[in-house]
Amino acid sequence: MASTIPASGFELLERSAELRALAAALAAVDETGRGKLALVRGEAGIGKTALVDTFTASVRAGRVLRAACEPLNTPSPLGPFLEIADGVGGDLARVAAAGPQPYALTAELVRELAAGPAVVLIEDIHWADEATLDVLRLLTRRLESVPTLVIATYRDDEITRSHPLRAVLGEFGARALRVTVEPLSPDAVAELAANSGVDADALYRRTSGNPFFVTEALAGDGKGVPETVRDAVLARASRLGDEARALLDAVAVVPPSIERALLDRLVPNADAALDECTSVGMLRADAGRVGFRHELARIAIEDALPPGARRTLHRAVLAALLDEGGAIDPARLAHHGEEAADTESILRFAPEAAARAAAVGSHREAADQYARALRHAAEVESAHRAGWLVQRALSCYVTDQSEETIESLRLAASIYHELGDEVAEGHARERLSAYLWCPGHVEESRASGLHAIALLEPHGPSRELGAAYDQMAFLADQGSRPDEARLWRERLLETSIATGDFELEILSRAEGPEVAFATALENGLIGLAGSIQQEVVGAPLWQRRYEAADRSLRAGLAFHSDHGLELYRHYVLSWLAQCALEQGRFDEAVDWADEVIRTPRASISPRILALTTVGVVRARRGDPDPWSPLDEAYDLAIPSGEPRRIAPPSAARAEAAWLEGRDSEIAELTDVAYALAVARRDGGIVGALGVWRRRAGLPVDLVDGIDEVHALELRGEFAAAAARWAATGCPYEAALALADTGDEAAQRQAFDELQRLGAAAAAERLRRAGVRGLPRGPRRTTRENPSNLTTREVEVLQLLMEGLRNSEIAERLVLSERTVHHHVSAILRKLGAGSRTEAVARASMLGI
Amino acid sequence: MPRYVVERTFPEGLEIPADAQGARACLGIIERNSDDGVTWIRSYVTGDRSKTFCVYDAPSPEAIRRTAGRNELPVDRITEVRVLDPYFHF
Numbered sequence: 001m002a003s004t005i006p007a008s009g010f011e012l013l014e015r016s017a018e019l020r021a022l023a024a025a026l027a028a029v030d031e032t033g034r035g036k037l038a039l040v041r042g043e044a045g046i047g048k049t050a051l052v053d054t055f056t057a058s059v060r061a062g063r064v065l066r067a068a069c070e071p072l073n074t075p076s077p078l079g080p081f082l083e084i085a086d087g088v089g090g091d092l093a094r095v096a097a098a099g100p101q102p103y104a105l106t107a108e109l110v111r112e113l114a115a116g117p118a119v120v121l122i123e124d125i126h127w128a129d130e131a132t133l134d135v136l137r138l139l140t141r142r143l144e145s146v147p148t149l150v151i152a153t154y155r156d157d158e159i160t161r162s163h164p165l166r167a168v169l170g171e172f173g174a175r176a177l178r179v180t181v182e183p184l185s186p187d188a189v190a191e192l193a194a195n196s197g198v199d200a201d202a203l204y205r206r207t208s209g210n211p212f213f214v215t216e217a218l219a220g221d222g223k224g225v226p227e228t229v230r231d232a233v234l235a236r237a238s239r240l241g242d243e244a245r246a247l248l249d250a251v252a253v254v255p256p257s258i259e260r261a262l263l264d265r266l267v268p269n270a271d272a273a274l275d276e277c278t279s280v281g282m283l284r285a286d287a288g289r290v291g292f293r294h295e296l297a298r299i300a301i302e303d304a305l306p307p308g309a310r311r312t313l314h315r316a317v318l319a320a321l322l323d324e325g326g327a328i329d330p331a332r333l334a335h336h337g338e339e340a341a342d343t344e345s346i347l348r349f350a351p352e353a354a355a356r357a358a359a360v361g362s363h364r365e366a367a368d369q370y371a372r373a374l375r376h377a378a379e380v381e382s383a384h385r386a387g388w389l390v391q392r393a394l395s396c397y398v399t400d401q402s403e404e405t406i407e408s409l410r411l412a413a414s415i416y417h418e419l420g421d422e423v424a425e426g427h428a429r430e431r432l433s434a435y436l437w438c439p440g441h442v443e444e445s446r447a448s449g450l451h452a453i454a455l456l457e458p459h460g461p462s463r464e465l466g467a468a469y470d471q472m473a474f475l476a477d478q479g480s481r482p483d484e485a486r487l488w489r490e491r492l493l494e495t496s497i498a499t500g501d502f503e504l505e506i507l508s509r510a511e512g513p514e515v516a517f518a519t520a521l522e523n524g525l526i527g528l529a530g531s532i533q534q535e536v537v538g539a540p541l542w543q544r545r546y547e548a549a550d551r552s553l554r555a556g557l558a559f560h561s562d563h564g565l566e567l568y569r570h571y572v573l574s575w576l577a578q579c580a581l582e583q584g585r586f587d588e589a590v591d592w593a594d595e596v597i598r599t600p601r602a603s604i605s606p607r608i609l610a611l612t613t614v615g616v617v618r619a620r621r622g623d624p625d626p627w628s629p630l631d632e633a634y635d636l637a638i639p640s641g642e643p644r645r646i647a648p649p650s651a652a653r654a655e656a657a658w659l660e661g662r663d664s665e666i667a668e669l670t671d672v673a674y675a676l677a678v679a680r681r682d683g684g685i686v687g688a689l690g691v692w693r694r695r696a697g698l699p700v701d702l703v704d705g706i707d708e709v710h711a712l713e714l715r716g717e718f719a720a721a722a723a724r725w726a727a728t729g730c731p732y733e734a735a736l737a738l739a740d741t742g743d744e745a746a747q748r749q750a751f752d753e754l755q756r757l758g759a760a761a762a763a764e765r766l767r768r769a770g771v772r773g774l775p776r777g778p779r780r781t782t783r784e785n786p787s788n789l790t791t792r793e794v795e796v797l798q799l800l801m802e803g804l805r806n807s808e809i810a811e812r813l814v815l816s817e818r819t820v821h822h823h824v825s826a827i828l829r830k831l832g833a834g835s836r837t838e839a840v841a842r843a844s845m846l847g848i
Numbered sequence: 849m850p851r852y853v854v855e856r857t858f859p860e861g862l863e864i865p866a867d868a869q870g871a872r873a874c875l876g877i878i879e880r881n882s883d884d885g886v887t888w889i890r891s892y893v894t895g896d897r898s899k900t901f902c903v904y905d906a907p908s909p910e911a912i913r914r915t916a917g918r919n920e921l922p923v924d925r926i927t928e929v930r931v932l933d934p935y936f937h938f
Contacts, residue, residue: 587917590910614910623909624852624928760925822918830920 012054013188013211015047018179022055025177026149030061030117034805035143037172041156042181045212045229045296048153051181052121055151062117062147069127071255071295073338074353074369076331077131077362080122081105088112101526102134102361103563109139113146126154126165130399131362134564137168140176141561144807144817156180164364164399170598175818183209193218198225212294219281233300237282244276251283252301253313253339257291265320266313314340330356334369343376351388358395361564367395367404383424386415390428397435400567402602405435423464426455430468437475438567438603440640446475461498469495470507480643480682503528530565537572541579546729549579550814567603570596574606577613578648584731584757586617591816605645608633612648619656620732622761626656638672646673647685654692659761661768666696678703690714695740713737719746732757739766747771789830796823801840851889851931852912854902855924861897877919884911903929 012019018040025036040048056064065088067080078096085096085105095108113120122128122136139150159165184192189209190200196218206225207213216232217225226232237248250266251258263270274290277283284293292298302310318336321328330353337345354369370392377385389412396404409432416425433449436442449472456465469492476485489508496504506528509516513535520529537556540548553576560569577592596610615630617623633649640646650673657665670689677685683705690700691713700714709728712721718741725734731753738750747766754763789797792813799809806824810817824836833839864870881888889903906912909926916923 587913591914594910614908618909621909621913623913623926624850625909822914826918826920 012050013191014184015051018051018181019055021177021179026059026119029147029149033147035146035148035150037140037143037176038149038151038179039176040151040153040179040181043157043210044155045210045294046181046183047211048181049123052151052153056119056121059119062119064119064121066121068123068256069125069132071127072331072335074331074335074365075127075129076329077129077357077360077365078105078135079129080132081135099359102131103138106135106138110142110146113148117147119149119151121151123153125152126158128165129362130164130364131360133164133168134361137171138562138564140172144805167599184211184214185209189214212296229296230300233297234304236280237301239280240276243273247273248277248282248301249305250313251290251292252298253310254317255298256295257289259289262320263290266316311340315342318342318345334372338372346376347373347380354391363395363398367392367399367401370395382415383419386412393431400601402435402439406432409435422455423459423462426452426468427464429455430464430471433471440604440636442640442642449475461495463499463501463504466492466495466499466501466504466507478642478644480680526563527565530560530563530568533559534568534571538575541575544728546579546583553579554811567601570601570603570606574609577610581613581617583729586621586758588815588819589613590617591819604636608637608645609648612652616652616655619659620759620762622764630656643673643677643680643682643685647677647688651688651692658692658695659765661765663696666692667698687711732759736762744771789827793823793827796820797827797843800824800836801843849905849907850928852904852906852909853927853929854904854912856900856902856922857924858898862893862900880918881915884915886911886915
């Protein structure tokens with residue numbers, strides 16, 4: 001167990017397959033120079049630490065950098081990586097000491113790891129703080145370029161549905177090596193129990209082969225097998241003398257292990273007691289620290305303390321730590337303060353720990369620390385409390401705790417209202433407006449924004465007021481009210497000039513979004529830069545300039561990934577899905593969409609687009625169940641009342657009904673979105689919905705601003721529309737327009753094209769419509785060539801021959817890395833090659 | 849997890865020899881499927897081996913298609929099915 005001092009020196013039973021898997025992963029990393037993530041999982045006490053200890057002891061070449069997460073209620077942000085940085089020294093330690101954001105620390109860590117082969121071991125990531133998980137996530141995304149085997153251990157039985165580790169596992173699960181540490185077999189238990197006088201069968205039945213439980217039971221009092229791990233630990237402890245037991249209790253209240261100096265203050269002259277504890281194997285000690293052999297044992301001892309005694313011990317620890325002076329982690333002081341029920345310490349240290357956590361991006365821990373302070377804040381001045389509420393709200397928002405965000409801001413606003421602080425209340429209501437929009441509470445969001453402006457305007461121009469104008473402009477844009485948006489932007493610009501405020505200058509984008517982005521970035525305003533960049537990277541897609549869109553969206557994805565801006569990253573992933581879909585690349589579209597859907601977030605827009613993509617691809621292919629994702633997307637969108645959110649699932653549902661031959665339902669499926677778009681004169685949306693309404697024989701209102709290509713279809717100029725779609729790069733839409741011409745040759749061409757795209761249901765609809773001369777039977781499959789490679793595989797192979805990496809190939813061919821990875825595997829298999837180099841050699845021999 | 853029947857056509861006829869090589873081929877498929885949580889239950893093959901009806905448990909139709917691509921297997925049609933046991937009532 002990581003939370004204790006590493007074990008050594010005894011032979012592991014039944015772990016050779018696991019050790020071989022790790023060794024093979026390390027060998028592959030050494031050979032290819034590309035890193036890998038290994039996840040070692042198993043229940044508490046199953047022997048994860050023993051396994052990785054044995055493995056790391058066997059590592060011959062390169063460094064082993066290891067650290068562990070701590071079992072504190074609210075752990076110190078970045079703890080394990082700061083520990084590693086401290087051990088490495090140099091630039092990495094300097095960056096770490098400056099209180100870095102996760103992306104900055106990762107960048108430095110990657111530079112450090114590029115130097116040569118290494119194993120990075122992080123234990124017990126089920127206890128990791130959010131910033132640590134961010135670094136792990138960012139590091140894993142960059143592993144392709146560093147020769148590092150990253151091993152992370154965790155208790156898989158403690159990962160609940162909402163556990164933050166889930167998102168990380170969801171992202172990397174499929175690509176990571178998974179090593180599951182299994183319980184010992186009855187034979188192994190019998191081997192351990194030999195000569196102990198304990199009944200091996202009973203021992204196996206009771207312990208289910210959990211190695212920690214087995215060894216604790218064997219070290220017990222010899223009166224049979226204890227009922228639980230806890231009983232086993234307590235039985236073992238009961239044999240200690242009074243002084244040794246007092247020492248054990250003191251060590252138990254300081255997880256994961258206690259510094260010797262601190263222990264000396266708590267229990268003076270304890271050398272003999274410590275010897276007693278270590279000789280029976282309850283505790284382990286090294287030069288600097290004393291700890292339990294396993295966290296399970298520490299918990300058993302701590303839980304067995306009577307409440308009063310436990311509080312007293314924590315109070316003593318707190319006093320000793322404060323007495324020591326120096327820089328003590330406030331998270332640690334807040335922990336002991338809470339355990340000691342010492343309100344004064346909690347109010348002093350929890351907000352300090354929160355601010356420190358937020359500064360390095362550990363927002364979950366920051367939110368918890370503010371909550372801890374607020375729980376004890378009955379006597380605190382209300383302005384103070386409201387400030388903590390606002391801070392807590394910001395941290396909750398970043399960690400996707402939408403309800404808590406809104407609740408905290410409402411409370412803060414009402415406190416400021418009572419205090420008569422209108423500027424502070426206005427600021428809270430402006431933030432509230434922003435956070436109400438994401439999960440779709442559009443009307444309330446607008447009301448809150450207007451309320452903020454009413455509060456702030458009488459106090460003259462200010463940053464708060466400018467931010468409120470920007471928020472209102474955003475809402476007007478999203479609601480398809482461009483004229484209103486322009487008015488708010490004018491006011492923002494005036495406010496920016498009047499105040500000379502730097503952030504407002506960026507928000508006003510007076511010199512265009514590109515300049516605003518660069519300025520924000522130069523000044524380290526990463527979140528603001530990310531939000532402005534959304535406009536820049538999305539624009540080519542809205543203009544159907546697909547080549548540019550593929551490039552800019554990827555650049556946006558890389559930026560957000562590198563900077564840990566997960567919400568914006570989700571938006572870009574959903575746009576990548578849409579971009580691939582519109583270009584007829586269905587496999588890729590659902591891969592991107594899948595990444596969005598896998599990680600549930602409160603923000604609805606990316607999810608609506610991703611679900612729509614999956615549903616419409618199923619419908620076009622004739623695959624099962626297109627309606628569940630489409631209905632879910634529509635139900636998410638409809639309460640927002642915004643055409644931009646409602647239109648995509650509406651159009652997709654119309655298309656799905658049409659593909660199933662139920663044209664008469666199209667009117668009902670699109671009525672709401674269509675009426676909204678016409679009322680707001682949003683031509684882009686009227687056109688997109690209009691083409692489906694026309695197919696159902698419904699009239700379409702030709703408002704201004706309809707895309708030219710939609711207008712061609714609506715005017716019945718199908719051949720011209722088809723040519724325009726094809727030139728734009730939308731083969732599916734081109735085929736449908738071609739079919740609409742009614743010309744038999746064109747329809748046969750459309751049929752072939754739909755078959756080629758994999759849109760079996762669309763092709764089938766043409767057949768049902770009675771288009772003559774269509775071929776029967778299965779569509780043609782893989783095109784034949786000497787080694788049976790598909791066209792795409794040949795393309796990938798050619799880039800392999802140029803010496804490109806998967807990431808570079810993905811970039812070049814505009815595929816996801818996962819897809820490239822699969823193509824490369826297929827190429828190796830078809831060419832019977834064991835490596836990329838070998839594949840390249842074979843290919844040149846075969847003249848591919 | 850939903851269950852699907854996947855219809856595939858092999859114009860040249862499906863060839864899986866009943867020896868170690870065939871076993872390796874099947875194991876390879878099973879392993880590549882596991883990345884996406886897809887489980888191959890069994891397949892029914894027509895007499896001329898030109899068509900198969902394969903029963904799968906999978907999280908989604910996309911997972912079926914993704915693994916089919918990786919295993920270089922054609923997909924004609926995916927149908928979601930439920931089990932009907934004729935002897936259930938006896």
